Amino acid sequence: MSEKKKEVDDRFKKFGTVSFTSLTKTNDFITNLEQGKISGTRCKDCGAVYFPPRADCCKCLSSNVEWFDVAGKGKLVTYSKLEYAPVGFGEDLPYSIALLDYGTYKVFGRLAKDLPENEVKVGMELKTVANKLPNGQLNYVFVKA
Amino acid sequence: MGKVAIIGVGQSTFVRSYPGSIRELAFEGFREALKDSTMKASDIGASVVCSAPEYDKQRSPAGVLAEYLGLNPQPTFYVETLCSSSSTGLKLAYSLVASGLHDSVAVIGFQKMSEISSAESQERMGRGADIQWESPFGTMMPAYYAMHAQAHMAKYGTTSEDLALIRVKAATYGQINEKAVYRKPVTLDMFATPQSPMGGPVSSPLRVGDCCANADGSSCVIVVNEEKAKAFSKKPIWILGIGSASTSVNMAGRDILSGLTVAKESADQAYKMAGVTAKDIDVAEVHDCFTIAEMMAYEALGFAKPGEGRDLIRGKETYKEGSIPVNVDGGLLSKGHPIGATGGSQIRTIVLQLRGEAGPMQVKDPKIGLVHNIGGVGLYGNVTILGR
Numbered sequence: 261m262s263e264k265k266k267e268v269d270d271r272f273k274k275f276g277t278v279s280f281t282s283l284t285k286t287n288d289f290i291t292n293l294e295q296g297k298i299s300g301t302r303c304k305d306c307g308a309v310y311f312p313p314r315a316d317c318c319k320c321l322s323s324n325v326e327w328f329d330v331a332g333k334g335k336l337v338t339y340s341k342l343e344y345a346p347v348g349f350g351e352d353l354p355y356s357i358a359l360l361d362y363g364t365y366k367v368f369g370r371l372a373k374d375l376p377e378n379e380v381k382v383g384m385e386l387k388t389v390a391n392k393l394p395n396g397q398l399n400y401v402f403v404k405a
Numbered sequence: 406m407g408k409v410a411i412i413g414v415g416q417s418t419f420v421r422s423y424p425g426s427i428r429e430l431a432f433e434g435f436r437e438a439l440k441d442s443t444m445k446a447s448d449i450g451a452s453v454v455c456s457a458p459e460y461d462k463q464r465s466p467a468g469v470l471a472e473y474l475g476l477n478p479q480p481t482f483y484v485e486t487l488c489s490s491s492s493t494g495l496k497l498a499y500s501l502v503a504s505g506l507h508d509s510v511a512v513i514g515f516q517k518m519s520e521i522s523s524a525e526s527q528e529r530m531g532r533g534a535d536i537q538w539e540s541p542f543g544t545m546m547p548a549y550y551a552m553h554a555q556a557h558m559a560k561y562g563t564t565s566e567d568l569a570l571i572r573v574k575a576a577t578y579g580q581i582n583e584k585a586v587y588r589k590p591v592t593l594d595m596f597a598t599p600q601s602p603m604g605g606p607v608s609s610p611l612r613v614g615d616c617c618a619n620a621d622g623s624s625c626v627i628v629v630n631e632e633k634a635k636a637f638s639k640k641p642i643w644i645l646g647i648g649s650a651s652t653s654v655n656m657a658g659r660d661i662l663s664g665l666t667v668a669k670e671s672a673d674q675a676y677k678m679a680g681v682t683a684k685d686i687d688v689a690e691v692h693d694c695f696t697i698a699e700m701m702a703y704e705a706l707g708f709a710k711p712g713e714g715r716d717l718i719r720g721k722e723t724y725k726e727g728s729i730p731v732n733v734d735g736g737l738l739s740k741g742h743p744i745g746a747t748g749g750s751q752i753r754t755i756v757l758q759l760r761g762e763a764g765p766m767q768v769k770d771p772k773i774g775l776v777h778n779i780g781g782v783g784l785y786g787n788v789t790i791l792g793r
């Protein structure tokens with residue numbers, strides 16, 4: 261007796277230098293990212309906007325959500341340049357993690373490697389772009405607006 | 406609700422690498438607390454075991470510890486809120502006693518972090534953040550707190566030297582605390598250059614000296630109702646207020662980066678319940694896993710206005726002789742931070758202070774003390790107010 265293996269939608273394993281999870285209802289985020297789009301979700305029932313994206317709305321309990329693109333400029337809220345890294349991230353050093361404020365939502369990510377350190381200032385405008393990592397994985401980074 | 410007291414406190418010496426098992430480590434804090442309470446293990450109604458998971462091979466440690474400590478057949482529960490696990494345990498114990506379900510509860514915190522490497526430890530702590538949306542960027546605890554530090558500096562003009570002053574203070578008291586893991590003095594000179602012992606970059610703007618060291622350790626707090634307190638203790642310390650809060654695990658979900666909202670929220674609850682204000686606090690223990698965390702605590706707890714925390718440390722107001730002594734046992738920075746044991750150790754320090762038993766660290770005649778214990782990067786917060 262053989263049972264046919266179910267197709268597993270594990271697209272999320274491609275997210276980041278090391279991904280810690282592969283199964284999520286927000287897997288379309290990865291397909292969008294492959295197409296160069298960074299996307300959040302909006303609740304079609306109550307209009308709540310979510311980044312990072314969510315499959316479910318905790319404001320009205322709906323799961324009727326749609327994708328929107330993170331577009332335009334955000335303001336740099338804060339950042340930090342790491343000189344040590346957790347297991348699995350050593351090859352990426354040094355790198356900076358950062359937070360951008362888009363007004364109705366914020367985006368957590370990394371500063372682009374080629375953004376000169378002396379030009380980085382809290383409050384500066386940046387935009388979010390899709391990025392392919394040396395190990396073939398995907399993430400997104402913040403570049404000059 | 407009935408009154409709830411602490412009548413026994415204990416902790417192991419915090420060390421870099423404990424040469425024994427977790428049950429043996431937990432025994433050290435428990436023995437000291439039980440002797441302090443003058444109770445016997447059979448007098449204890451229930452136990453609450455607190456740690457952050459994944460550091461030990463042992464799953465479900467509550468059962469193993471309860472047996473080893475002689476706490477069978479009483480019920481035992483395991484609670485976890487990362488670095489604030491044992492102050493969460495205290496809140497659970499308070500509820501169990503105040504409700505009348507149990508007349509006495511032992512809160513046992515422990516952590517044996519030395520079985521894994523520092524990098525592995527950072528990876529596990531990093532996974533205390535959002536593993537789906539943030540950990541894949543390579544996050545770790547110092548980097549998250551560094552983002553708070555950067556925001557605080559940008560908003561208020563706080564400097565790296567202000568933060569270093571907090572480390573210098575911690576070391577002043579770590580030297581005289583025989584339970585501390587780091588017993589050496591620290592001076593500003595040690596931060597002078599990236600090659601200096603405390604000046605090496607970790608995650609900008611935080612440097613080596615801004616970070617607490619991992620440690621192995623255990624703590625225990627014996628919590629009882631009023632009747633037991635009077636029967637067993639000459640100096641019961643009463644739990645006057647206890648507040649707790651949570652916030653978004655994602656940094657993206659946070660409104661404020663120059664402070665921790667859970668600390669403010671917990672403090673407001675605790676002050677209200679105790680019927681006191683920041684001005685009434687005579688001695689405090691705050692969660693200084695990083696120097697910036699103590700700076701933000703000054704402001705969240707109302708010891709200083711937002712952005713003015715630096716004036717407290719520059720003026721030495723948080724030293725033992727100052728207007729609001731903070732972490733005069735060395736804090737997490739020098740005493741050490743064995744995650745699950747930390748909250749219980751902070752509570753122990755304040756109980757000893759209020760009893761006048763803090764030895765060389767004793768503050769002059771304190772009547773009301775406060776404990777601020779944070780889990781994750783401001784993900785969980787507990788503020789507890791204790792009085793004589």
Ligand SMILES: [Zn+2]
Binds near residue numbers: 307
């Ligand atoms: Zn909704």
